[in-house]
Amino acid sequence: xxxxxxxxxxxxVAPSVAMTIKARELRAAxxxxxxxxxxxxxxxxPPNAIEAAHQAALAGDTKYPPQDGTRALKExxxxxxxxxxxxxxxLDEISVSNGxxxxxxxxxxxxxxxxxxxxxxxPSWSAYAQMAKIAEGxxxxxxxxxxxxxxPRPEDIDAAITPKTKWLILNNPNNPxxxxxxxxxxxxxxxxxxxxxxxxxxxxxxxxHLVFDGFRHATIAQVAPDLKDRTLTVSGVSKTYAMTGWRIxxxxxxxxxxxxxxxxxxxxxxxxxxxxxxxxxxxLNGPQDGVQVQIDAYxxxxxxxxxxxxACPGIACHKPEGAFYVFPNVAGCLGKTTAGGRKLDSDRxxxxxxxxxxxxxxxxxxxxxxxxxLRISTATADAELEEGLRRIQTFxxxxx
Amino acid sequence: MSLTxxxxxxxxxxxxxxxxxxxxxxxxxxxxxxxxxxxxxxxDTPRNIKDAAIRAIEGGETxxxxxxxxxxxxxxxxxxxxxESGIDYKPEEIIxxxxxxxxLFNAMVATLNAGDEVIIPSPCWVSYPDIVTLADGxxxxxxxxxxxxxxLRPEDLEAAITPKTRWFMLNNPCxxxxxxxxxxxxxxxxDVLLRHPHVWVLTDDIYDKLAYDGFKPATIAAVEPKLKDRTLTVHGVSKSYAMTGWRIxxxxxxxxxxxxxxxxxxxxxxxxxxxxxxxTVEALTGPQESIEAMRKVFEERRDLVxxxxxxxPGMHCTKPEGAFYVYPSVQGCLGKTSKGGKKIETDEDFALTxxxxxxxxxxxxxxxxxxxxIxxxxxxxxxxxxxxxxxxxxxCQGLH
Numbered sequence: 174x175x176x177x178x179x180x181x182x183x184x185x186v187a188p189s190v191a192m193t194i195k196a197r198e199l200r201a202a203x204x205x206x207x208x209x210x211x212x213x214x215x216x217x218x219p220p221n222a223i224e225a226a227h228q229a230a231l232a233g234d235t236k237y238p239p240q241d242g243t244r245a246l247k248e249x250x251x252x253x254x255x256x257x258x259x260x261x262x263x264l265d266e267i268s269v270s271n272g273x274x275x276x277x278x279x280x281x282x283x284x285x286x287x288x289x290x291x292x293x294x295x296p297s298w299s300a301y302a303q304m305a306k307i308a309e310g311x312x313x314x315x316x317x318x319x320x321x322x323x324x325p326r327p328e329d330i331d332a333a334i335t336p337k338t339k340w341l342i343l344n345n346p347n348n349p350x351x352x353x354x355x356x357x358x359x360x361x362x363x364x365x366x367x368x369x370x371x372x373x374x375x376x377x378x379x380x381x382h383l384v385f386d387g388f389r390h391a392t393i394a395q396v397a398p399d400l401k402d403r404t405l406t407v408s409g410v411s412k413t414y415a416m417t418g419w420r421i422x423x424x425x426x427x428x429x430x431x432x433x434x435x436x437x438x439x440x441x442x443x444x445x446x447x448x449x450x451x452x453x454x455x456x457l458n459g460p461q462d463g464v465q466v467q468i469d470a471y472x473x474x475x476x477x478x479x480x481x482x483x484a485c486p487g488i489a490c491h492k493p494e495g496a497f498y499v500f501p502n503v504a505g506c507l508g509k510t511t512a513g514g515r516k517l518d519s520d521r522x523x524x525x526x527x528x529x530x531x532x533x534x535x536x537x538x539x540x541x542x543x544x545x546x547l548r549i550s551t552a553t554a555d556a557e558l559e560e561g562l563r564r565i566q567t568f569x570x571x572x573x
Numbered sequence: 574m575s576l577t578x579x580x581x582x583x584x585x586x587x588x589x590x591x592x593x594x595x596x597x598x599x600x601x602x603x604x605x606x607x608x609x610x611x612x613x614x615x616x617d618t619p620r621n622i623k624d625a626a627i628r629a630i631e632g633g634e635t636x637x638x639x640x641x642x643x644x645x646x647x648x649x650x651x652x653x654x655x656x657e658s659g660i661d662y663k664p665e666e667i668i669x670x671x672x673x674x675x676x677l678f679n680a681m682v683a684t685l686n687a688g689d690e691v692i693i694p695s696p697c698w699v700s701y702p703d704i705v706t707l708a709d710g711x712x713x714x715x716x717x718x719x720x721x722x723x724x725l726r727p728e729d730l731e732a733a734i735t736p737k738t739r740w741f742m743l744n745n746p747c748x749x750x751x752x753x754x755x756x757x758x759x760x761x762x763x764d765v766l767l768r769h770p771h772v773w774v775l776t777d778d779i780y781d782k783l784a785y786d787g788f789k790p791a792t793i794a795a796v797e798p799k800l801k802d803r804t805l806t807v808h809g810v811s812k813s814y815a816m817t818g819w820r821i822x823x824x825x826x827x828x829x830x831x832x833x834x835x836x837x838x839x840x841x842x843x844x845x846x847x848x849x850x851x852x853t854v855e856a857l858t859g860p861q862e863s864i865e866a867m868r869k870v871f872e873e874r875r876d877l878v879x880x881x882x883x884x885x886p887g888m889h890c891t892k893p894e895g896a897f898y899v900y901p902s903v904q905g906c907l908g909k910t911s912k913g914g915k916k917i918e919t920d921e922d923f924a925l926t927x928x929x930x931x932x933x934x935x936x937x938x939x940x941x942x943x944x945x946x947i948x949x950x951x952x953x954x955x956x957x958x959x960x961x962x963x964x965x966x967x968x969c970q971g972l973h
Contacts, residue, residue, distance in 0.1 A: 177833050178708070181683050184836060187615050218635045226848065227627050235618040235818040237611075269819075271842040278841040286578045303840045307682070308578070418635040418847030433577045436584065440704050441678045442671040442829075446846035447818035448626065 183306040185299075192524060196534040199331045206532045207561040214497070216470075217229060218452070219463050222414060225455030226448045226512035237437065238444035240424070241435045242269025242334055246450045249457040250423045257381070258395045262407070262425040268435050269445050269453075273379045273409040273422030278304050279434035279441075280375060280405055280424065281340070284435055285310035289339040292372075294325035295542035296500065298348045302542070310339065314542055319491055323350035327361045331368070343393060346380040349541045349548035350500040351475070351493025353384055356391035363397035373430075374404040379422070382413045382464055383496035385472040402427050412497075413464055414456040420452040421445060473496045474551035481562040482549070485569035497552045500537045500538070503545050512571030520545035531564040532567075583706045587942040588699070592924055596934040607961040609936045609949045612748065613817040614897070619863040622814060622856045629851030638844040641835045642823070646850045649857040650823045653808075658778075658795045660806065662825035668834050668842030669853070671778050671845045673809040673822030678704050679834035679841075680775060680805055680824070681740075685710035689739040692772075694725040696943035698748045698898060710739070714942055719891055719902060722752035727761045734765075740773045741766065745790055746780040749941045749948035750900040751875075751893025753784055756791035763797035773830075774804040782813040782864050784895035785872040791941070794825075802827050812897075813855040813864055819849040871897050874951040874958055881962035882949070885969035897952045900938070904945045912971035920944050930971075931964040 192210065200206045229235075241247070246481065247267045254267075270276045277300065285308035295299045295314045302312035315333045317325045330341060343362070345354035354362070366374060374393055381390045394401040409422030410523040424434065475492070478499045482490035487505030503523045510516050515526040524537040526549060538546030551558060574910045593751030596662075599606050609689040633958070641647065647664040654660045670676045677700070685691070687709040695714040702712035714923050715733045717723045730741070743762075746753035754762070766772060771861055774793050794801040824831070848883075875892070878899055882890040887905030903923045915926045920937040924947055927933050939947030 178682065178684050178686050181837060183831055184840060213637050217633055218630075222628050223635075226630055230623040230626050233617045235623075235816060237613050237817045271845070275842040282578065283581050284576060284578050286580075289578075300840055307837070307840055326660070358723075416635060417637045418844070418845065420842065420846045429576055433581055437581060437707075438705050440584065440674075440700060442675040442820065442842060444818070444820070446671070446820045448848055448850050449846050 179306050180309060184303050185443060192528065192536060195525070195528055199528065204532050206374065206534060207557055207564070208534045209553055209558070209561050210534045210536050211550050211552055213417040214374065214412060214467060215303055215554055216415040216467055218416045218419070219414055219456050219459065221459040222416065222452040222456040226452040229448050229451030234447050236447065238447050238450060239252070240439045240444045241431070242267070243447070243450050243454070245452045249454045250425070253457050254406070254425055258392050260395055260425065265428050266431055267423060267425045267430050268438070269421065269423045269450065270438060271420045271422070271442055271445055272411065273377065273407050274300060275438065275442070276407045276424040276434070277301065277375065277377065279428070279437045281305055281308040281310065283433040284373070284430070285339055288337060290335060290337045291340045292330060292333045292338055294330070296323060296347070296349050296538065296546070297344060297541060299540060299542070301342050301377070313338070316543065317352070322459040322491060323347065323352035323493070323500065324354050324358060324498070327365045328364060331365045334369050334372055336371070338369070340373050340375055341366065342375045342377065344377045345392065346384060346493070346495030347379065348496060349498050349536070350491070351496040351498050353388060353390065353494035356389070356396050358393055359393050359396040363393055363400055366400055374400060376404060376406050378406060378408045380412050380496040382410060383468060383471055383497060385468065385475065386494070388494045390495070391466045393529050405430060410453045410456050412519050415467065416452065416456060419449040419452055456529070470555070474553075474555060475499060477555070477559060478549060478551055478562060481566060485566050487569050487572060497550055499551065500546050501547050501549065503547055506569065506572055507545055511568065511573040517572070520547060523547065527542060527565065527568050531568045533561045533564050580707050580709065584703050589936050591921070592928060592934060592936065595925065595928055599928070599932065602930055606928070606932045606934055607953070607957050607964070609951070609953060609961055610934045610936050611657070611950050611952060613952060614812060614815040614867065615952050615954060616815040616867050618815050618819070621859045622816065622852050625678060625855030625859070626848050626852040629848050634847050634851050636847065638847050638850060640839045640844050641667070641831070642844065643850050645854050649854045652826070653857045654806065654825050658792050658806070660709055660792070660794050660801070660825065662739030665828055666831055667823060667825050668831050668838070669821065669823045669845055669850060670838060671842055672811065672820045672821070673777065673807050674700060674754065675824045675838070675842070676713040676807050676824045676834070677701070677775070677777065679837050680830070681705055681708040681710060683833040683837045684773070684830070685739060688737060690735060690737045690785055691740045691742060692730065692733045692738060693742050696723060696747070696749050696938065696941040696946070698744060699940055699942065701742055701744070702942065712739070716813055716943065722891060723747065723752040723893070724754060724758065724901065725762065727765050731765045734769050734772060736771070738769070738772050740775055742775045742777070743779045743793070746784060746893070748780065748896055749898050749936070751896040753790040753894035753896075753899045755789060756796050759791050759793055759796045763793055763800055766800060767797065771973070775807060777807045779807065779809050779812050780896040781808070783868055783871055783897060785875060786894070788894040790895060805830060810853050811858045815867065816852065816856065819846070819852055821849050821853045870955070871951065873901065874955055877955070878949060878951050878958060878962060881966065885966045887972060888968050897950055899949050899951065900946050901949065902946050906969060906972055911968070917972065920947055923947060927965065927968050931968045933961050933964050
């Protein structure tokens with residue numbers, strides 16, 4: 174075995190993997206494990222998307238696609254950005270990738286040189302920092318405390334920017350907290366970014382449709398049109414249309430950046446599965462009422478989760494604007510001992526003890542660069558979620 | 574600071590753009606253009622495979638899978654390697670990616686440090702050196718001359734190895750020449766490799782089902798089991814099953830390498846399309862008759878094309894063992910002037926003039942790091958091929 178490339182040695186294995194393996198072992202041993210770790214909707218993909226995939230396969234739409242996406246899908250994405258965000262993009266300002274993840278990977282690999290800094294508000298999905306490292310950049314993490322609703326403060330972003338900063342990454346709504354900046358909050362961040370014309374902005378809006386209580390999702394290119402020529406807006410069909418396995422994400426931004434990303438993708442994977450593209454086209458162009466059904470379900474579950482978690486001794490849970498996660502603070506549980514006799518010194522301890530004693534799988538906050546928290550996914554059937562939350566209550570009540 | 578990263582700036586712009594731009598313009602103008610430039614079978618994906626995809630969609634196989642592919646697809650791949658090549662891989666020694674291209678990309682990005690050398694016999698698929706360059710490595714091209722059937726000589730391999738060599742990459746059968754190695758020819762190469770334990774081997778066998786006249790392409794891990802623990806065997810369904818657009822490639826190799834590739838893939842794209850994975854299981858485990866039917870047609874076309882090209886004055890075409898390309902020399906045409914009055918100085922001039930005057934699109938050899946030749950793909954309807962050959966002969970007869 175040749176030693177691995179240095180760039181790969183810099184990547185950490187996701188801390189959540191250990192929990193996933195443990196949960197799998199317990200389930201294999203016949204334990205009634207409830208999984209609240211999943212990052213994917215528990216709904217089926219829309220029927221019209223499924224039908225479109227059938228038709229594409231049957232019609233022989235199974236040849237190499239253009240590397241930047243089929244024309245039909247790019248037109249659907251163009252219409253989507255116009256419809257949802259009032260954003261005008263030409264077709265050569267749009268590219269299609271294997272999941273939103275590859276859009277981010279392409280963007281960072283195509284632009285980040287050794288030592289370039291990438292500013293990432295945390296808590297965040299760990300992939301941002303890991304990808305920055307693969308691209309030989311330096312992730313610069315900016316904490317977004319719970320008492321600010323887990324949202325980045327403009328002054329903290331300002332302080333994090335240096336001459337070496339290449340990108341600011343915004344995730345709105347956010348995984349793992351569900352926090353979502355409003356148009357006004359984004360405008361305040363945009364005001365800071367105007368002072369730093371060398372910094373590009375990546376807005377990952379993958380959860381954009383999953384917002385509650387009449388909250389209106391905004392994105393920075395829409396709020397600050399003058400920043401549009403250095404903003405990459407990323408979204409996809411995975412979360413909105415329950416199409417995680419199809420692996421379709423897309424990005425819109427200035428032509429030069431999109432071209433560089435397509436070049437990058439051309440060397441990494443080439444075009445995206447044609448059948449998946451046909452399904453995504455149908456999902457974007459077809460009826461959107463299925464989305465509302467999901468939003469209603471996620472809102473109902475969020476309300477239940479926040480209420481039940483706040484009834485747990487030692488837990489304080491913020492009510493987020495969107496996504497399908499809540500990110501309760503477990504500081505009040507630390508230093509205590511569980512009913513099973515386990516001492517809790519970190520969120521990782523809480524997570525492991527909860528899994529081993531109550532068979533509830535969650536992910537600890539350290540996996541998202543902020544402790545002591547747990548991430549709980551509400552992309553779980555109502556009854557199962559409720560049972561999971563009840564067990565968390567039992568767990569907390571047993572602490573001493 | 575410049576938008577793009579140095580790693581991307583090092584990649585040469587595509588050499589085929591001039592030709593494809595002209596071809597597109599001619600088609601838009603209503604000209605009759607025959608394209609012999611495509612790298613994909615003109616056959617449709619077999620019906621049983623499409624049906625399996627449709628069943629997978631209906632069965633809800635639309636969710637995230639393991640990053641390296643479902644258990645079912647990895648098992649099918651392991652069985653394929655056993656059945657067809659006699660190589661034993663366990664499922665954890667298999668990774669499935671978005672096209673074989675991603676397998677190569679993963680392997681290089683996961684293992685190369687700046688300045689590491691990768692030996693690539695040329696003519697070669699241009700993505701090999703580009704991917705190496707992108708991963709900060711240094712491609713070392715070893716010319717394989719037409720009078721040796723475009724095959725690598727062991728002494729040239731030996732001479733190219735240095736202490737900095739990390740990989741030897743072999744494409745068997747080869748794109749663009751169609752040259753393929755049997756077990757005895759490979760043994761001569763593996764004897765060299767056995768003397769250099771620091772060199773890893775990547776063998777890209779994606780075309781190995783397409784071999785003619787009873788020729789049996791061999792693969793390194795089978796020919797020399799002592800090399801198996803430093804060999805990555807790459808394959809996919811694109812060429813064998815006419816599934817280019819589905820984007821599924823895979824590889825077998827030692828666990829630490831597969832794990833490293835899995836780690837990288839988990840940060841760049843995650844799992845390949847779930848529906849396409851199900852289609853791949855059917856392709857690999859279902860009826861295999863369609864392959865033989867395609868192979869027979871390709872063999873007839875190869876014979877037709879080689880015979881016709883060798884009748885074109887100034888061209889000289891070797892009859893290759895496999896793939897669906899031939900790689901005729903056009904050196905006898907250089908320095909001449911076409912009927913339309915164009916001076917032909919290079920293989921690119923030849924390809925461009927052939928396109929402009931006769932409406933036949935090919936790719937010139939410089940695009941495969943080996944000028945003086947053109948690549949002709951015979952993955953095209955037999956009647957169209959016949960017409961194209963008539964035009965090429967006419968073109969060459971008109972040179973003076």
